Amino acid sequence: MLFDKTITFYEQVLRLPPAHSLIVGLETLELNCYWELDPNYELRLESDAAYVEQFRAIFTEAVHCRLRSAFPIGTMLSGGLDSSSITCTATQLLEQSHPKGGGSKLPTFTAVFNEITASDEQDYIQAVIAQGQINPM
Numbered sequence: 858m859l860f861d862k863t864i865t866f867y868e869q870v871l872r873l874p875p876a877h878s879l880i881v882g883l884e885t886l887e888l889n890c891y892w893e894l895d896p897n898y899e900l901r902l903e904s905d906a907a908y909v910e911q912f913r914a915i916f917t918e919a920v921h922c923r924l925r926s927a928f929p930i931g932t933m934l935s936g937g938l939d940s941s942s943i944t945c946t947a948t949q950l951l952e953q954s955h956p957k958g959g960g961s962k963l964p965t966f967t968a969v970f971n972e973i974t975a976s977d978e979q980d981y982i983q984a985v986i987a988q989g990q991i992n993p994m
Contacts (some may be wrong), residue, residue, distance in 0.1 A: 866933075866968050920946040931964035931994070934985060936978025941985045948990045962992035 863871040873879055876892040902908050920943055924930060932944045948963050967982055986993055 916942070917946055917950070921950050923947075924950055929964070931966060934965040934967050934982055934991075934993075936967075936981035936985070941981060944985055944991065945988060948988065952990055962990050964992045964994050966994050 862874070865872050873888070874890075876890055878889050878891055880887040880889065900908075900911070902911060924947060930947075932940065932947060934940050934944050944963065944965055951963060965986070969979055969982075970976070982993075985991065
C-alpha cells in the first residue's frame with residue numbers, strides 16, 4: 858500500500874523526508890539532504906543479544922538527543938510500536954534525569970478515528986499511558 862509520507866494530522870503542515878532539513882528564507886525554501894543510508898554497510902556482531910543491545914543503545918541515544926530542548930517537548934502517541942517505544946523510552950529517560958519525581962509528566966498527543974476500527978490501537982495507547990509519567994493531551 859503506497860501512501861503520501863508527507864501528510865500529517867495537521868492541515869497545511871507537511872512532514873520533511875527522512876534525513877532532510879528545510880531552510881526558510883523570506884522568498885525561498887531550501888530542502889537539504891544531510892545524511893544518506895550506505896546500502897553496502899554491514900554490521901556483524903557476535904550474537905543475537907549483541908544486536909539487541911546495540912539497537913537498544915542507539916535507539917535510546919536517538920530519543921535522548923531529541924529530549925534536549927529549550928522548549929517543552931511531547932510525543933505523538935498512536936499506540937503503534939514506533940510511537941509507543943519512543944514514548945516509553947522518553948519517559949524512562951526523563952525519570953532518570955529527575956529520580957525523585959521532580960520532573961513533569963511527558964505530554965502525549967493522540968488522534969483516534971472511531972470510524973476506522975481496523976486501525977484502532979486505543980488499548981495499546983492506554984497500556985502506554987498506564988506506565989505512568991505521561992500526560993495525555
